[in-house]
Amino acid sequence: MHYVKQYIKNVLQQEPGDTVTVKGWVKTKRASKGIQFIQLSDGSCFTDLQIVIDASKFEENLLKEISTGCSLLVEGTLVESPAAGQKVELSATDIEIVGSAPVEDYPLQKKGATFEFLREIAHLRCRTNTFGAVNRIRSKASWAIHQFFNERGFHYVNTPIITASDCEGAGEMFYVSNSLAVENGEYKLKNKNPQEDFFAKPAYLTVSGQLEGETLACGLTNVYTFGPTFRAENSNSARHLAEFWMIEPEMAFCNLEGDMALATEFIQYVIKYALDNCSDDIEFFNKRIEPGILETLEHVVNSDFEHVSYTDAIKYLENSGEKFEYPIHWGADLQSEHERWLTEKKIGKPVIVYNYPKEIKAFYMRLNDDNKTVAAMDVLVPKIGEIIGGSQREERHNVLVQRIKEQNLEEEAYWWYLDLRKFGTVPHAGFGLGLERLIMYITGMKNIRDVIPYYRCPRNADF
RNA sequence: UGCCGCAUAGCUCAGCGGUAGAGCAGCUGACUGUUAAUCAGCGGGUCCUAGGUUCGAAUCCUAGUGCGGCAGCCA
Numbered sequence: 001m002h003y004v005k006q007y008i009k010n011v012l013q014q015e016p017g018d019t020v021t022v023k024g025w026v027k028t029k030r031a032s033k034g035i036q037f038i039q040l041s042d043g044s045c046f047t048d049l050q051i052v053i054d055a056s057k058f059e060e061n062l063l064k065e066i067s068t069g070c071s072l073l074v075e076g077t078l079v080e081s082p083a084a085g086q087k088v089e090l091s092a093t094d095i096e097i098v099g100s101a102p103v104e105d106y107p108l109q110k111k112g113a114t115f116e117f118l119r120e121i122a123h124l125r126c127r128t129n130t131f132g133a134v135n136r137i138r139s140k141a142s143w144a145i146h147q148f149f150n151e152r153g154f155h156y157v158n159t160p161i162i163t164a165s166d167c168e169g170a171g172e173m174f175y176v177s178n179s180l181a182v183e184n185g186e187y188k189l190k191n192k193n194p195q196e197d198f199f200a201k202p203a204y205l206t207v208s209g210q211l212e213g214e215t216l217a218c219g220l221t222n223v224y225t226f227g228p229t230f231r232a233e234n235s236n237s238a239r240h241l242a243e244f245w246m247i248e249p250e251m252a253f254c255n256l257e258g259d260m261a262l263a264t265e266f267i268q269y270v271i272k273y274a275l276d277n278c279s280d281d282i283e284f285f286n287k288r289i290e291p292g293i294l295e296t297l298e299h300v301v302n303s304d305f306e307h308v309s310y311t312d313a314i315k316y317l318e319n320s321g322e323k324f325e326y327p328i329h330w331g332a333d334l335q336s337e338h339e340r341w342l343t344e345k346k347i348g349k350p351v352i353v354y355n356y357p358k359e360i361k362a363f364y365m366r367l368n369d370d371n372k373t374v375a376a377m378d379v380l381v382p383k384i385g386e387i388i389g390g391s392q393r394e395e396r397h398n399v400l401v402q403r404i405k406e407q408n409l410e411e412e413a414y415w416w417y418l419d420l421r422k423f424g425t426v427p428h429a430g431f432g433l434g435l436e437r438l439i440m441y442i443t444g445m446k447n448i449r450d451v452i453p454y455y456r457c458p459r460n461a462d463f
Numbered sequence: 464u465g466c467c468g469c470a471u472a473g474c475u476c477a478g479c480g481g482u483a484g485a486g487c488a489g490c491u492g493a494c495u496g497u498u499a500a501u502c503a504g505c506g507g508g509u510c511c512u513a514g515g516u517u518c519g520a521a522u523c524c525u526a527g528u529g530c531g532g533c534a535g536c537c538a
Binding site: 050241245336387 | 464473474475487488489490493494495496497498499500501529530531532533534535536537538
């Protein structure tokens with residue numbers, strides 16, 4: 001048995017009269033006395049193939065066993081459909097049940113299920129319309145991301161997933177150790193001293209490949225990473241995961257302006273690719289998940305993102321007349337409610353806020369000439385908030401050392417990072433984009449746990 | 464982690480102190496073209512767990528567990 005080459009996606013484009021064989025899973029079956037209809041899906045596209053069965057030509061027991069969820073191999077002739085709903089359908093000449101799905105146990109019904117319930121059966125949810133569409137868009141978007149960077153001469157680099165430098169400061173980290181064992185249902189440490197552990201020092205799952213990415217950009221010029229990222233924060237929100245996929249481009253000889261330009265171009269490119277290549281799926285999201293999403297996406301592709309300095313953003317917020325739960329003033333971090341007001345009410349499209357106070361941003365962000373702000377930028381989008389966080393990096397050795405000291409970090413731990421500023425230093429910039437947040441934006445899905453096949457968050461590592 | 468809400472049939476929910484309910488799914492049957500097919504009939508319950516109040520608790524109270532929403536942390 002070879003891998004499938006004739007997908008339903010292609011069959012739907014073929015001409016009536018063609019003989020085809022399709023393989024897939026039954027979504028629903030509708031039976032009358034002499035005729036039965038099956039909606040068959042192989043996940044290749046949003047549309048199911050309608051199989052038409054003349055009941056008199058098949059064993060009664062065979063037809064009886066066909067139920068929602070079972071896998072079939074169907075041979076037949078493609079015919080023009082006499083009824084509304086589909087152009088062509090498959091008139092079956094031979095049906096093989098590859099795997100049955102006992103109807104009393106199969107948890108998926110033809111009627112809609114809640115996303116909460118589907119999370120409990122995450123191993124089956126990709127068979128539904130919504131999760132089929134999410135997975136196809138996720139795949140196409142990932143492909144578009146690689147293509148975007150490849151077309152622009154960026155090198156795809158892989159930064160370590162296990163890291164011994166707790167330099168990033170981007171969040172709580174998961175320890176990686178082989179000293180930990182479970183005995184009688186309890187954790188036990190085999191070695192208490194980190195020096196005797198596997199890496200001979202504390203090691204963690206990466207929270208960002210940025211610092212390593214910078215080293216690679218300072219030699220390869222333009223690079224990007226695209227890989228799993230881990231945060232051990234106890235965050236219980238619809239926008240956070242403990243394991244997510246992050247894209248992090250890093251560009252040598254580039255400043256914040258170039259960084260913002262790339263971020264804009266990047267988001268528009270991926271969305272346009274999805275619009276061009278997943279139109280059926282996006283139409284579904286537009287109809288059933290987030291009415292208006294199609295128009296929003298088209299608008300995003302065709303209009304520039306608004307650029308607003310942090311200082312201006314504060315002015316807008318102060319003069320907004322809105323009552324915010326968190327009072328806003330220059331120097332305060334923008335809270336969700338502020339970001340949402342800016343991008344949803346004030347601007348009404350993606351907005352890039354830049355030049356934040358240095359006190360609320362990371363040490364590696366380049367200090368501006370005003371000595372008060374750093375060259376950081378966040379891309380905020382309606383309904384989701386921050387989708388990209390980026391900055392121009394501090395390339396001046398003395399300033400970087402000063403910033404490390406200001407934030408009470410250990411200078412020695414950054415020896416290799418500081419080396420970059422000693423040997424052939426160069427202005428450079430980059431950003432991080434959460435793939436899942438981008439998928440949420442494209443699909444209109446409201447919970448990040450529903451845009452990744454198997455989500456990881458506090459109290460959940462099932463499957 | 465904080466605040467709020469929810470937990471009843473396979474699923475979605477109603478019932479809110481007095482014998483456990485509906486729709487869908489399932490089962491049986493009817494129907495030659497359905498589109499979440501339709502129509503008739505049938506079966507289906509540890510009302511999350513542990514305490515408490517009460518003559519009596521799915522219902523009220525306490526604790527726990529799980530889930531969700533919002534906030535925080537960020538991507």
